[in-house]
Amino acid sequence: MHNEPNPTRSPISKLSFLKMHGLGNDFVIIDSRGRDAQITPALAKAIGDRNRGVGFDQLAEIRTSESADIDLDFWNNDGSRAGACGNATRCVARLMMDETGKDTILIRTERGLLQAERAGTEVSVNMGLPILEWDQVPLAANVDVEHLPLAGDPVAVGMGNPHAVFFVNDITDIDLPTQGATIEHDPLFPERTNVEFAEVRSRSEIRMRVWERGAGITLACGSGACATVVAASLRGLTDKSVRMEVDGGWLALEWRDDGVWMTGPTTLVFAGEFDATFLEQV
Numbered sequence: 001m002h003n004e005p006n007p008t009r010s011p012i013s014k015l016s017f018l019k020m021h022g023l024g025n026d027f028v029i030i031d032s033r034g035r036d037a038q039i040t041p042a043l044a045k046a047i048g049d050r051n052r053g054v055g056f057d058q059l060a061e062i063r064t065s066e067s068a069d070i071d072l073d074f075w076n077n078d079g080s081r082a083g084a085c086g087n088a089t090r091c092v093a094r095l096m097m098d099e100t101g102k103d104t105i106l107i108r109t110e111r112g113l114l115q116a117e118r119a120g121t122e123v124s125v126n127m128g129l130p131i132l133e134w135d136q137v138p139l140a141a142n143v144d145v146e147h148l149p150l151a152g153d154p155v156a157v158g159m160g161n162p163h164a165v166f167f168v169n170d171i172t173d174i175d176l177p178t179q180g181a182t183i184e185h186d187p188l189f190p191e192r193t194n195v196e197f198a199e200v201r202s203r204s205e206i207r208m209r210v211w212e213r214g215a216g217i218t219l220a221c222g223s224g225a226c227a228t229v230v231a232a233s234l235r236g237l238t239d240k241s242v243r244m245e246v247d248g249g250w251l252a253l254e255w256r257d258d259g260v261w262m263t264g265p266t267t268l269v270f271a272g273e274f275d276a277t278f279l280e281q282v
């Protein structure tokens with residue numbers, strides 16, 4: 001009997017990973033440098049299952065880069081791709097800083113080249129300039145991004161992924177699962193959307209809660225925090241530099257001429273290895 005490899009099966013027999021989080025926004029990080037991409041939608045979904053896999057808000061796959069320190073791809077736990085993920089970018093930047101000893105890391109993501117820097121015990125990343133053209137967010141219709149024609153008068157902001165930011169008087173007064181899921185799937189957003197609710201506490205402080213496209217409620221969302229400071233500043237509600245309290249802690253945000261900078265903590269939780277029997281079932 002021949003022991004031919006089964007072409008329908010993943011050729012991966014063991015898969016090492018790291019679990020990290022930034023403000024409780026949690027990630028599985030897989031290093032695929034020097035080899036072909038290993039993550040498929042089915043594998044992302046299986047790993048992302050909190051009962052049968054490990055669970056994560058996003059999976060980040062590190063790839064060899066020709067133009068930066070690394071390339072980075074993001075997956076949601078429903079198996080869909082995300083064009084941007086600020087907190088995972090900060091987490092992976094921390095790994096690369098520890099690995100190389102450098103204080104500045106260049107990371108190429110789907111939205112372009114991002115620069116991350118050591119900021120004391122924290123990590124800052126420039127998430128790039130906000131996208132405010134309706135077809136680039138993207139939206140399904142040519143409407144005013146600063147006042148979307150939806151109940152609650154949200155602002156649309158693209159950060160390499162779509163966001164709808166709602167300003168509310170009282171953050172405790174929102175039904176996040178119901179409103180989040182409804183807005184995520186509103187036909188105005190052809191690629192669905194991440195949804196942020198923001199209570200402006202002062203010109204320099206915002207309380208924000210998030211419903212993420214493809215992941216649901218999370219304790220923090222870096223690109224969502226960036227979108228929120230842009231929206232608040234466009235509406236004249238805050239300055240361009242704010243402290244933001246999310247469910248998982250605090251981020252510092254600053255919309256500068258070269259992009260939206262976000263600073264916050266990163267935590268390495270553990271290193272693990274997916275077993276061959278788990279991978280074979282995917």
Ligand SMILES: N[C@H](CCC[C@H](N)C(=O)O)C(=O)O
Nearest residue numbers: 082085086087161221222223
């Ligand atoms: N947690 C991420 C955002 C994930 C966005 C993802 N849910 C999408 O489909 O765009 C962050 O820190 O920016």
